[in-house]
Amino acid sequence: xxxxxxxxxxxxxxxxxxxxxxxxxxxxxxxxxxxxxxxxxxxxxxxxxxxxxxxxxxxxxxxxxxxxxxxxxxxxxxxxxxxxxxxxxxxxxxxxxxxxxxxxxxxxxxxxxxxxxxxxxxxxxxxxxxxxxxxxxxxxxxxxxxxxxxxxxxxxxxxxxxxxxxxxxxxxxxxxxxxxxxxxxxxxxxxxxxxxxxxxxxxxxxxxxxxxxxxxxx
Numbered sequence: 533x534x535x536x537x538x539x540x541x542x543x544x545x546x547x548x549x550x551x552x553x554x555x556x557x558x559x560x561x562x563x564x565x566x567x568x569x570x571x572x573x574x575x576x577x578x579x580x581x582x583x584x585x586x587x588x589x590x591x592x593x594x595x596x597x598x599x600x601x602x603x604x605x606x607x608x609x610x611x612x613x614x615x616x617x618x619x620x621x622x623x624x625x626x627x628x629x630x631x632x633x634x635x636x637x638x639x640x641x642x643x644x645x646x647x648x649x650x651x652x653x654x655x656x657x658x659x660x661x662x663x664x665x666x667x668x669x670x671x672x673x674x675x676x677x678x679x680x681x682x683x684x685x686x687x688x689x690x691x692x693x694x695x696x697x698x699x700x701x702x703x704x705x706x707x708x709x710x711x712x713x714x715x716x717x718x719x720x721x722x723x724x725x726x727x728x729x730x731x732x733x734x735x736x737x738x739x740x741x742x743x744x745x746x747x748x749x750x
Contacts, residue, residue: 672728
């Protein structure tokens with residue numbers, strides 16, 4: 533119960549921080565610094581960071597291709613749940629944390645689609661001549677949400693401590709590498725990355741909180 537309350541507090545804190553950050557992006561230091569003079573919040577710091585990093589299309593392409601890694605994890609856990617449902621002859625008999633993981637993926641997808649429709653700001657550069665929605669960074673969301681939830685699954689299912697530590701280290705390095713490289717690629721504003729990290733942390737905390745609320749550690 534104590535663990536559940538702790539993670540619920542963390543979920544609430546990060547979701548509220550994301551909401552305030554989003555409002556700040558909409559109204560604080562708004563300037564026309566995007567292509568075609570579209571407006572962006574935190575204009576001074578965003579422009580300063582973007583001028584410092586520049587644009588690196590090699591990193592952009594690399595992070596796009598490496599985004600298939602978390603997508604493969606999504607497919608892998610989906611297949612795992614499907615195999616359980618076939619073996620146990622009922623979807624409801626699939627492990628609760630796996631069912632919750634499916635719900636978690638749907639929530640992440642919903643958040644992504646929501647901000648594709650409700651455009652907060654556009655990218656610092658045109659992609660194939662098109663101004664694309666940039667906030668929050670979808671790659672940051674994908675990597676943090678999927679890789680962190682995968683780490684939760686591995687920690688619950690792998691008994692050997694050294695293997696768990698190794699997997700956690702690899703996941704942490706990959707996640708940090710992807711987020712940093714996405715920023716250095718210059719296809720997102722600094723505020724986009726921060727927004728993506730905040731909402732992702734809140735969602736992952738909510739996922740773990742839901743596990744704590746429904747079952748004991750495997």
